[in-house]
Amino acid sequence: MKKWSVEVAVGLFVLIGIACIGYLTIRLGKMEIIGDNYYTVSARFQSIAGLKAGSEVELAGVPVGQVEGFSLDQERWMAVVQMKIMKSIVLTEDVIASIKTAGLIGDKYIKLSPGVSDVPLKPGGMIIETESALDIEELISKFVFGKV
Numbered sequence: 001m002k003k004w005s006v007e008v009a010v011g012l013f014v015l016i017g018i019a020c021i022g023y024l025t026i027r028l029g030k031m032e033i034i035g036d037n038y039y040t041v042s043a044r045f046q047s048i049a050g051l052k053a054g055s056e057v058e059l060a061g062v063p064v065g066q067v068e069g070f071s072l073d074q075e076r077w078m079a080v081v082q083m084k085i086m087k088s089i090v091l092t093e094d095v096i097a098s099i100k101t102a103g104l105i106g107d108k109y110i111k112l113s114p115g116v117s118d119v120p121l122k123p124g125g126m127i128i129e130t131e132s133a134l135d136i137e138e139l140i141s142k143f144v145f146g147k148v
Contacts, residue, residue, distance in 0.1 A: 038065060038084040039123035043097040043110075046132040048079040050108040051099055057083050059112045064089045067110065083110065092117040093125070099133035108133060 048070060057065035065085040073080050085091065094115030102109055121127070 037087050039087055040068065040082055040084055041091065041121060041123070041125050041127060042080055042082050043127035043130050044073060044076065044078045044080050045097075045099060045130050046078060047135065048081060048099060048108075049133055049135065050101075050106060051081065051110070051133070052108070055107070056109045057085065057112060058109060059089065059114065064112070081110070091121040091127075093119045093121045094129065095121060095127055096129040096131065097127045098131040101133065 051067060051070075053067055053069055055067040056063045057067065065083050068082040068084045070082070071080045072078075081097075083097075091112065092115045094117040096113040096115065098111045098113065099108055100111045101107070115129075
């Protein structure tokens, strides 16, 4: 009888430990299982060089989402970036999306600048105003070869 209760206690302890590890894995991995607190918007850029899936999307320096993925618009030959934005953030249809560089390492992120419109951007909508990343290599080559 005593051996059985010890085995049950150890089993429960192991199950609770596995549940805690699973919870931490989901939280630290920033995964959403129950309830999605994000909506998706897209933006077209001339170049997204250096931008990666999972890069942050910031509004006024505050992280409000992340880059979900990319595709190529073959009609316009532009990159289309899909972003997940928190549902608590309401973007307007004249918001401006810019690709910026963070720090010396050169990590890229998307900076959103709010517009003045009162019309909200619908989930699945397209951000029209965009600014591509500044390509330092291209600027240096223009300077070196006298095309500035």
